[in-house]
Amino acid sequence: MKIINGVADTRSTLLDRDFTKINASPGLQNKLRTVFDRDITPEEAISEILREVQSNGDQALIKFTNRFDNIQITQIDVTPSEIADAYDAIDSSLLEALNIAADRIRAFHNRQEIKGWFDTSEGLGQAIRPINRVGLYVPGGSASYPSTVLMSAIPANIAGVKEIVVATPAQEGGDIHPATLVACDIAGVNTIYRIGGPHAIAALAYGTDTIQAVDKICGPGNVLVQLAKKSVFGIVGIDTIQGPSESIVIADEHANPVYCAADLLAQAEHSEDACPIFLTTSKDIAQQVLEQTESALQELPENSPAHLSLERNGVIGILDTFDEIVELANEYAPEHLCLSVKNPMEVADKFLNAGGIFLGEKSPEVLGDYTAGPSHIMPTSRAARFASPLNVLDFVKITSLVGIPEHILSEIGAAAKRIGDSEGLPAHAHAAETRLLEN
Numbered sequence: 001m002k003i004i005n006g007v008a009d010t011r012s013t014l015l016d017r018d019f020t021k022i023n024a025s026p027g028l029q030n031k032l033r034t035v036f037d038r039d040i041t042p043e044e045a046i047s048e049i050l051r052e053v054q055s056n057g058d059q060a061l062i063k064f065t066n067r068f069d070n071i072q073i074t075q076i077d078v079t080p081s082e083i084a085d086a087y088d089a090i091d092s093s094l095l096e097a098l099n100i101a102a103d104r105i106r107a108f109h110n111r112q113e114i115k116g117w118f119d120t121s122e123g124l125g126q127a128i129r130p131i132n133r134v135g136l137y138v139p140g141g142s143a144s145y146p147s148t149v150l151m152s153a154i155p156a157n158i159a160g161v162k163e164i165v166v167a168t169p170a171q172e173g174g175d176i177h178p179a180t181l182v183a184c185d186i187a188g189v190n191t192i193y194r195i196g197g198p199h200a201i202a203a204l205a206y207g208t209d210t211i212q213a214v215d216k217i218c219g220p221g222n223v224l225v226q227l228a229k230k231s232v233f234g235i236v237g238i239d240t241i242q243g244p245s246e247s248i249v250i251a252d253e254h255a256n257p258v259y260c261a262a263d264l265l266a267q268a269e270h271s272e273d274a275c276p277i278f279l280t281t282s283k284d285i286a287q288q289v290l291e292q293t294e295s296a297l298q299e300l301p302e303n304s305p306a307h308l309s310l311e312r313n314g315v316i317g318i319l320d321t322f323d324e325i326v327e328l329a330n331e332y333a334p335e336h337l338c339l340s341v342k343n344p345m346e347v348a349d350k351f352l353n354a355g356g357i358f359l360g361e362k363s364p365e366v367l368g369d370y371t372a373g374p375s376h377i378m379p380t381s382r383a384a385r386f387a388s389p390l391n392v393l394d395f396v397k398i399t400s401l402v403g404i405p406e407h408i409l410s411e412i413g414a415a416a417k418r419i420g421d422s423e424g425l426p427a428h429a430h431a432a433e434t435r436l437l438e439n
Contacts, residue, residue, distance in 0.1 A: 001264075001276070001290055001314030007324040010317035014277065014332050020381070025272070028223060035067045046227045050202045057208035064199040065170070069141060073174045076210045078192040083185050086178035094179060098146055101371045102186045105154045108373030112392040114159060118401055123408060125401040130160035131237075133212065134395060135204035136189070137219035137229075138180065140196060141169035146183030151375040152219055152390060153187035159395035164189050165214065167204060169196025196221075198228035205232035218390060220377060239394055243381035244273035247336035247365060248329055251289070252322075253282045255340040259361045260285075261292035263338055266366050268306035268314065275313045277334070279325045286318050326350045333384040336365050353384045409435055 004010045024032075024042050032045050040048075052060040058076060066072050087095070118125030136152045139145050149166060156164050166189050170176055176194055184192050193211060195203065201221075207213030216237035217229055229238045247267040249260050264276040280286050293310070300306050319325050326347075329337060333353035341347060344359040351357055355378030358365050369376045379387035404412070413436045420429030 001278070001293060001310050001316050003286060003290060003316045003318065005318050007317075007319050007328060010279070010315070010319060011328055011331070013315055014317075014328070024223070031068070035064070042224060042227055046198055046224065046231050049198050050206075050228070050231060053199055053202035053208070054206050057203075058210050061195050061199050061203055061208065061211075064197065065195055068197050068199075069169060071170055071172060071174055073170060073194055076193050076195060076208075078176060078181065078194060082176070083181045083192075086176075086181035086185075089178035090182055095182065097371075098150065098179070098183055098186055101147065102150050102154060102183075104371055104373040105150050105375070106158065109155045109158045109375075109392050112158075114392055114396055118403075121405070123402065123404040125403075127399040127401055128396050129399065130162065130396050131215050132161070133163040133165070133214045134161045135214035135217045135236075136164065136166045137196075137200060137204075137217060137221050137225060138166055138168040139221055139225075140177060140180060141171060144177035144179045146177075146179040147370050147376065148220065149180060149183035149189070150187050151377055153184065153189050155375060155390060155392045156218075156395045157188040159392045161395050163191070165191040165193065165204070165211075167193045167195055167200040169200075170194040196225075198224040201225060201228035201232060205236045216395070218377070218394060239377070239390055240379055240383055240387050241381075242377070242379075244275060245270040245336075246275035246277070246334050246380055247338060248277045248279060248332065248334040249338040249340055250325055250329065251278065251280045251282070251285055251340040252342060253285060254342040255280070255285055255289075256361055257285060257288035257292045259364070260289045260340055261296050263340075263365055264289070264293055264310075264314070265296055265300070265306055266364075266369075267336065268309040269300065269304050270309070272305045272308040272312070274305065274309040275315075276310060277314075277332075278316045279319060279329065280317075281319055281322060281325070283318055286316050290316055322347075329354070333379075333382045335378045335380045335384065336368070338365055353382075355379050355384045355389050 004013055032040050036045060049064060061076060062073060114128050116126050116128040134156050138148045153164055166184055168176060168180055201217060203211045204214045204217050214236060218239040220242045226241050230241055245267060249263050251260050260278060264278060268274050268276045278289055297306060329351055330353045335355040337351055337354035338358040340361050348357055348359060356368050356374060358368060368374060375390040377390035413432045417429045417432040420432060
């Protein structure tokens, strides 16, 4: 991590980059070269994958699963017996932890209001209806993320989505990690597909012989998955485009540097592109956090992404005033904002743009990742300025209801006619006038 002094230099370090740019790492470029047997940009790769899945359906999925993951699958959907067997394959403590997390996620999202209304006197209302079929993307393969299943499928279930399907990459051998399967069962997922990557997104959007097309796709994923989501938007809905994970830890002179370092490292190990940021007005705390972070980093495996993400993107900013910290944090609009300060509730309202705000050192970000209750699928890349964490409202749609009583028609019909005339739309004006003439 690098220490930067002053708001101007800290601001330029954090914000002077294109947050919308898709960076193809050397590893990704090599993977694409292997898959397509030529040099190809991520955007070109996505276009080719989408076209082939549209044309060849399941065969394209099997082909790209083999090329991307070196796995030969013979069946795309997961069977009920595989889900039942998964319970025997995980230990009881993990099952208990998943149920604790699910209960808290369910309780949190049950508090969201999704009730429609209709005012008979005005003849106006809103009907709130669940999306019919939703596809959830869950990263997987060599790793397993059952928490992402719970964080996405439970809000969808509470919203009343009729059919919830999950697409997730298989492990070597073609099986899905048992913890992921158990989480799907706990969260009420209807169908699970053992495919991942951009070809899974294409299948969810266009449909194949095995996979029925969905109405909306949600969930995190790598660069190719996000590019695919962006490409199919309009054919289906999407939640948002998730970039690398990011966190700002804000600390005062009362902060525990061990806690701060632990939270930064927890963020840094997400990926090589993760952005762990520490802001303070205390030079002493800044130095202690740097030392604790460097010391704790040595305890992580050598192949942990934290090593590279801290080197590339780790920032410790020492600013002159807390107001400068607030202004910079609001401009950056982080996915996670951790307040390691003496009285977090007193300052929380100052922070207007963040996916989640973690109030004090006893409410670390890791609880938000797993067991606090709100979904950990949050806006990144400054999208917290206009977007929200995944929640129940992502899985419903609102229909306006208009049933105007006759006595109001006479009041507003003339105004509608006048506006139609002014906009040069005579048929609009006539449609209003004919009703007025009847009255």
